[in-house]
Amino acid sequence: MAELTTLLLRAIARELAERVIPELRSADAIERANFARLIAQNLASDIDVLPGLATGFLPRFRQAITSALARLAEVGAGERLDACRREFAAIGPAASAAGVQFEVTALRELLARLLRELADASDPEAASARAPRLMASLGELGGVDCDWRIALEAAKAAANAQGAAPAGTAAASAQGAPQPDPTPEALTRHLRAHFRDAPGLAVTAIVPIPGGRSKKTFFISLQDSGGLPSELVMRQDYALKYAGTKVREEYQPLLTLAGLGLPVPRPVHLSPEPGELGPPFILVEKLEGKPPGSYFGMQGTCPGAFRDMARTLARLHRIAPAQLGLTPPPAAQDCMATLIEQYRRKWRDNATLASPLVDYAYAWARQECAREPGSMAFVHGDSGPYNFLVKDDRLTALLDWEFARIGDPAEDLGIARCYAEGSIPWAEFLEIYRAAGGPQVPERRVQLGMLIQFLKGTTLVAASGRNFKEGGTTEFIKGANAYTGQKLIELKIAELLKRFQAA
Numbered sequence: 032m033a034e035l036t037t038l039l040l041r042a043i044a045r046e047l048a049e050r051v052i053p054e055l056r057s058a059d060a061i062e063r064a065n066f067a068r069l070i071a072q073n074l075a076s077d078i079d080v081l082p083g084l085a086t087g088f089l090p091r092f093r094q095a096i097t098s099a100l101a102r103l104a105e106v107g108a109g110e111r112l113d114a115c116r117r118e119f120a121a122i123g124p125a126a127s128a129a130g131v132q133f134e135v136t137a138l139r140e141l142l143a144r145l146l147r148e149l150a151d152a153s154d155p156e157a158a159s160a161r162a163p164r165l166m167a168s169l170g171e172l173g174g175v176d177c178d179w180r181i182a183l184e185a186a187k188a189a190a191n192a193q194g195a196a197p198a199g200t201a202a203a204s205a206q207g208a209p210q211p212d213p214t215p216e217a218l219t220r221h222l223r224a225h226f227r228d229a230p231g232l233a234v235t236a237i238v239p240i241p242g243g244r245s246k247k248t249f250f251i252s253l254q255d256s257g258g259l260p261s262e263l264v265m266r267q268d269y270a271l272k273y274a275g276t277k278v279r280e281e282y283q284p285l286l287t288l289a290g291l292g293l294p295v296p297r298p299v300h301l302s303p304e305p306g307e308l309g310p311p312f313i314l315v316e317k318l319e320g321k322p323p324g325s326y327f328g329m330q331g332t333c334p335g336a337f338r339d340m341a342r343t344l345a346r347l348h349r350i351a352p353a354q355l356g357l358t359p360p361p362a363a364q365d366c367m368a369t370l371i372e373q374y375r376r377k378w379r380d381n382a383t384l385a386s387p388l389v390d391y392a393y394a395w396a397r398q399e400c401a402r403e404p405g406s407m408a409f410v411h412g413d414s415g416p417y418n419f420l421v422k423d424d425r426l427t428a429l430l431d432w433e434f435a436r437i438g439d440p441a442e443d444l445g446i447a448r449c450y451a452e453g454s455i456p457w458a459e460f461l462e463i464y465r466a467a468g469g470p471q472v473p474e475r476r477v478q479l480g481m482l483i484q485f486l487k488g489t490t491l492v493a494a495s496g497r498n499f500k501e502g503g504t505t506e507f508i509k510g511a512n513a514y515t516g517q518k519l520i521e522l523k524i525a526e527l528l529k530r531f532q533a534a
Contacts, residue, residue, distance in 0.1 A: 040075035044068045062241035066511035073515060076187035082128040084186050085135050088179050089124075092138040095175045099145040102168040106152045115145060139176065140385035146172050147379065150394035166398060173391025177525040180388055184522045213237060213265070213308040218251070221308055222259075225300065229257025237265075246278065246433065250317065259299055260316045266431070267312035269504070270305075276433040278313040279303045284435050285315065287355050294318075294343060294428050320420030320427035324450060326488060327519060329416055332454040339426035340419065340447060341460045345469035348408035348440045359407055359437050367405045367439040367479065371396050371486075378490040381497040384517055389489055392524050396482055403473050410438040414446045415484070441472045445480015478531055485523045492516035 047068040055061045096119055103112050118141055125134040146169065153165035215234040222232055236252040251263040266278055282301040289297040296315035303311050323333045352359045360366065375393045382389075411418075412434030420428040444464070451460050465471070496513030498504050 037075045037078045040071045040078075044071040044075070047071070057238075058241050059239040063507060063511075066508065066515065069515050070511055073187070073518065076190050077132070078128075079190045080186040081135065081183065082131040084183060085131045088175070088182070089131075089134065089138070091175050091178075092135070092142060095172050096138065096142055096145060099142075099149060099168055099172055102165065103145065103148055103152070106165070111148065115141060115148075136385070139179075139387055142172055142176065142387040143385040143390050146387050146390040146394065150390065150397075153394070153398075166394075169391055169394050172387055173395065173528070176387035176391065177528055180521045180525045181529075184518075211309065212239060212247070213249070213267070213312075217307050218265075221302070221306070222253075222300075226257060226259065229255065229259065231255035232257060232259070240264075246431070251314065262317040263299065263314045264296065264317050265312055265314055267308075268310040269506075270310045278311050278433070281432045281435070282313055284355050285432055288347075288350075288432075291350070291354075293346060294339075294426055295432070296428055296430060318420055318428040320422035322417050322419065323421045324416030326415060326417050327523070329450055329453055333421050333424050334455045335424035336419070336421040336426045337447070337451045337454045337460060338463055340414070340429075340451070341463035341469075342467040343426065343429060344411075344414065344440075344443050344447065345464045345467035347411060348443070348470060349468050350409045352409060352437055355409060357409070357437055362407075365400065365405050365439075366407055366437065367441060367476065367483070368397070368400045370438060370442065371400055371483065374483075374487055374490045378486075378493055381490070381493040383493065383496045383500050383513070386489070386517065386521060388521050388525060389486065392482060392486055392528060395528065396479060396486065399475065399479050403475050405439040405441060405476055406470055406472065407437055408440040408470065409435070410440060410443045411435055412438060412442060414443050416450050439476065439480070440470055441476035441480040442483060443480070444472055444477045445482070446484045448477060449481050449484055478527075482524065482527050482531070485520050485527065489517055489520040489524070492520065 047064055052061055052064045052068070055064060100112065100116060100119065103115075122134060122137045122141070125131040149165050149169050149172070153162050153169065215237055218234045218237065219232065222234065223230060226232060233254050234251060235254050236250070238250040238252075240248040240250060247267045247269060249265040249267070251265050253259060253261050253263065266281075268278055279301060282298050285295055285298045288295045296318055298313055298315045300314040301311075302308070302313070305311060323336060324330050360369075371393065375397070378389060378393065411429060411432065413431060414429065418429065418431045419426055420430065444461075447460065448457055451457065492513045495509045496517070499506070499510035499513060
């Protein structure tokens with residue numbers, strides 16, 4: 032049965048890649064079809080390779096859990112430890128290939144809970160003589176899952192190369208219902224009501240743009256627009272239970288930054304409350320250029336654009352918070368530690384797919400953050416290539432300011448480094464950044480920023496998965512992004528941990 036299932040899933044992936052997707056015209060439809068193809072391909076690969084690969088890893092999982100239980104017994108975990116022991120005893124060896132998948136899932140879920148118990152017991156703010164031993168146990172548990180993720184992806188890649196469709200892009204107003212897109216007629220009425228000096232204004236096209244995960248994004252075309260640009264971008268909140276930032280938080284910083292001459296889209300309208308068009312939205316001018324990459328990597332090189340980015344981040348990090356109407360947190364506060372804790376709690380609250388690797392990475396990040404003090408600046412918070420525009424190898428815009436706040440400049444530098452190293456040497460990027468007035472940032476902090484980039488990502492797709500699982504939305508993209516995103520981001524986290532620990 033498993034073999035037939037695999038054949039059918041691969042056939043679906045091929046049909047989508049070879050016959051359906053080439054006939055599609057809109058970018059939104061192509062993205063959705065690619066997600067469906069990728070899910071079928073991933074499911075087929077799991078069925079193909081997981082049982083065989085698990086044979087070598089199941090003893091390692093069980094040994095790691097046994098060691099963790101012994102270590103937790105030393106710190107007196109009480110009833111929770113007894114419950115974990117009973118659960119471990121109930122996970123018996125599988126008798127079939129399908130059973131192996133359940134066994135791996137059950138062991139990884141238990142491993143993740145034990146890892147959280149160890150992480151809490153080794154809190155860097157509650158240092159004790161047992162902390163080094165607890166961190167060693169964390170490293171053992173996290174290392175097993177790190178090796179598992181890397182080995183699984185390598186085996187799946189090999190299986191896909193033999194029989195899968197070509198690899199492609201990976202990457203609600205009523206409870207449970209998809210949020211409808213705004214219509215040209217409704218947006219025309221809205222704009223005429225707010226821009227009365229342009230009574231003939233009309234919206235001629237609304238085109239959904241793929242890629243946005245926390246905001247819906249559309250290109251808007253206008254005629255007889257009066258003082259408004261004829262081409263705009265609309266960013267709209269999702270109506271979700273587990274929502275993130277709001278568009279209203281972007282408006283004033285964007286207005287100020289545009290006034291300071293930074294390469295940002297100038298905002299022209301904010302609708303801060305839900306209405307006929309759905310949740311709140313913001314309209315900004317449309318700038319020239321295209322994103323040079325996605326969350327998972329670059330589509331080519333653009334050294335000139337990254338040099339511009341180094342200067343832009345330096346200018347951004349020099350802006351006084353008072354200019355943006357912001358009050359900085361107390362000087363003693365570590366902004367990076369605060370960010371890690373915020374997302375760690377969000378991960379624990381929302382994860383629907385257990386990941387010992389992610390739990391370990393959060394514990395490692397907390398310990399690493401405590402090693403060296405950070406600094407404060409106004410940061411973008413999401414400065415990857417999917418959020419900037421490039422034309423003729425020059426940066427034309429830095430987009431999507433929903434995560435902008437007072438933070439540690441190492442966060443922006445870490446995000447930039449994840450993508451810049453393939454275009455220019457990192458030493459050159461830093462030299463340009465420092466020459467433009469950027470502050471001195473420790474290397475370890477920049478590396479931490481790289482890891483946090485993907486910890487934030489896996490936490491945000493976990494929230495998408497929670498919304499989808501609990502019926503908060505039936506948006507296909509939310510469910511698909513959660514399913515495929517966590518697997519791909521885990522691989523990024525595993526690679527970075529291996530890189531930093533080897534160094």
